[in-house]
Amino acid sequence: MFKRIRPLFSITALSTLLLVAAPSQAATDKPINVVASFSILANMTEEIGGPLVSVTSLVGPDSDAHVFNPTPADARTLASADVVVINGLGFEGWIDRLIKSSGFKGELAVASKGVQPLGFADEHAGQEHGDDDHGHDHGHGHEHEHEKVHADSHADKHDHGDVDPHAWQDLRNGQIYAANIRDALIAVMPAHRDQINARADQYIEAIQVLDQATRDRLAPLSPPFKRIITSHDSFGYFAKAYGVEFFAAQGWSTDREVSAGDMARLVREIRDDNVRAIFVENMSDPRLMQQISEETGVRIGGQLYSDALSPPGTVADTYLKMFESNINTILQAIEP
Amino acid sequence: MVDFFWAPFAEFAFMQRALVASLALGLISGPVGVLLVMRRMSLAGDAISHAVLPGAAVGYMIAGMSLPVLGLGAFITALLVALLASGVSNVTSQREDASLAAFYLMALAIGVTLVSMHGSNIDLMHLLFGSILAVDETALLLIAGATTVTLILLAMIWRVLLGSSFDPLFLAQYGRSGRVANQLFMLTVVLTFVACFQTLGTLMAVGLLMLPAIAAKFWSRDIPIACLLASGFAMLSGTIGLLLSYHASLPSGPAIVLTAGVIYLTSLFVGTHDSLLIHSIRSTRHRES
Numbered sequence: 053m054f055k056r057i058r059p060l061f062s063i064t065a066l067s068t069l070l071l072v073a074a075p076s077q078a079a080t081d082k083p084i085n086v087v088a089s090f091s092i093l094a095n096m097t098e099e100i101g102g103p104l105v106s107v108t109s110l111v112g113p114d115s116d117a118h119v120f121n122p123t124p125a126d127a128r129t130l131a132s133a134d135v136v137v138i139n140g141l142g143f144e145g146w147i148d149r150l151i152k153s154s155g156f157k158g159e160l161a162v163a164s165k166g167v168q169p170l171g172f173a174d175e176h177a178g179q180e181h182g183d184d185d186h187g188h189d190h191g192h193g194h195e196h197e198h199e200k201v202h203a204d205s206h207a208d209k210h211d212h213g214d215v216d217p218h219a220w221q222d223l224r225n226g227q228i229y230a231a232n233i234r235d236a237l238i239a240v241m242p243a244h245r246d247q248i249n250a251r252a253d254q255y256i257e258a259i260q261v262l263d264q265a266t267r268d269r270l271a272p273l274s275p276p277f278k279r280i281i282t283s284h285d286s287f288g289y290f291a292k293a294y295g296v297e298f299f300a301a302q303g304w305s306t307d308r309e310v311s312a313g314d315m316a317r318l319v320r321e322i323r324d325d326n327v328r329a330i331f332v333e334n335m336s337d338p339r340l341m342q343q344i345s346e347e348t349g350v351r352i353g354g355q356l357y358s359d360a361l362s363p364p365g366t367v368a369d370t371y372l373k374m375f376e377s378n379i380n381t382i383l384q385a386i387e388p
Numbered sequence: 389m390v391d392f393f394w395a396p397f398a399e400f401a402f403m404q405r406a407l408v409a410s411l412a413l414g415l416i417s418g419p420v421g422v423l424l425v426m427r428r429m430s431l432a433g434d435a436i437s438h439a440v441l442p443g444a445a446v447g448y449m450i451a452g453m454s455l456p457v458l459g460l461g462a463f464i465t466a467l468l469v470a471l472l473a474s475g476v477s478n479v480t481s482q483r484e485d486a487s488l489a490a491f492y493l494m495a496l497a498i499g500v501t502l503v504s505m506h507g508s509n510i511d512l513m514h515l516l517f518g519s520i521l522a523v524d525e526t527a528l529l530l531i532a533g534a535t536t537v538t539l540i541l542l543a544m545i546w547r548v549l550l551g552s553s554f555d556p557l558f559l560a561q562y563g564r565s566g567r568v569a570n571q572l573f574m575l576t577v578v579l580t581f582v583a584c585f586q587t588l589g590t591l592m593a594v595g596l597l598m599l600p601a602i603a604a605k606f607w608s609r610d611i612p613i614a615c616l617l618a619s620g621f622a623m624l625s626g627t628i629g630l631l632l633s634y635h636a637s638l639p640s641g642p643a644i645v646l647t648a649g650v651i652y653l654t655s656l657f658v659g660t661h662d663s664l665l666i667h668s669i670r671s672t673r674h675r676e677s
Binding site for chain 1: 639
């Protein structure tokens, strides 16, 4: 059915197309193809679309979207998609070129649309101690794809308008994501509006419940117990939303080699700031973290999932399970 | 001054381990590197360093980031490539470097294929760059083991190697035992790399092996002395490189290799043998007389 419609893509405006596509979709009930840029968005889309969608994730579980190299097969996947869901906020630096080169002309959903973005400077606004030295050091830990372009200009200041893209680490943003994905799905399948709305409402409510539960569980802990270190700084939103202090060593990233100076600085920070635990994220070199733990005597608090879900059937294979797993891991490590 | 040189190592255990690792690696890099240079196989090290990749990739698939398994896999494939290359050059008339190039390129392609099939680019980066800062006790034991075996092997075949380094026909006279000596030497090269690649990464390991050795040749014609000098240079590069990485926040592997590079350039200009300085003095004298 879709084979017959596809040529229309190239010659018809999108709005016209939707009018044509919608009835045929309703008639066949064949799931539409959705491509998500990474595993967390793929999972959200599956939750909302259910049997109506067949979701592919470009960057799979346990892989790093920052350094992803698209292959021609990915371009082909993208070209055959009806909806593409991306995070936005500069998270997928490679997606624009890929979309352009693949010739994709379907519905593009930017999941983070409407999210209040956190800049690099206010990312650590949750931190109480205004110690100059530290405020400076911690602010630098973000080395994402979009920064590679102008890494030099980023040497000292954060006031260049770059934002932290990891907005899904705040469950309230997760609700916005879900709503955006819902709207995109409805736009391509207006006939299934009620079904999608029902699933989305249910999902958003589940996110809300988890958000409240998270607050309830973290609230009783006093601030000194909520200082933790991660290997790659992507918990800015989490920190702001739930009052946990995250530290990342200056200049640490998944795509750069660490210097002895960086290691030493981090070790000193841990000693000086009385940090409670260190976490290894699911895609970075665990050996350096073990080294730091040995050096400081601070516990390695297990695995936090930031930018990717774990493989299906494991502890963090959905967005909600990922979040819950993170909370459990954090509480386990910092509770005295 | 004391603070600059001593404090980093006194304060941090990871710096101590990194120092010990780079000193041990420097110790074997000297003789192995000088012998490679003497045998005109300066680039063979490069070839073998890439040959560790498929084995390391298979090791990673089996056991994850486990040092002994990675090391074993790397050792097996690198040795396989080295033996195949020397075997082919023994049977056919092709030179060893040609067959080494052929086999290492194949091994490299297999390695990259395996790593990308496994999915994550990050792993490959860690294999290529390693990290001397991540050296833990297991890694130190591995390095110590490889260093010891390498030194013993070198001592056993030292005389034959020295002779054959000057004159390949000398080795041919020894016949079978000469070939065995040659293969044992390749074994030491492989061992050195397996020890190096986890700490410095495959790309940087060659730098620590070859640069001090080539630099040493500017100071002495005598092979044993050149070996000692090369070991000294390599250890110095390791130490200064680590200090640079600490004080100037440079990535540790490249900092070490760049230090070795500076030593090489200095030797090139002011060395006592064959250096640019000697050449300019000589040509001046030539004109005067």
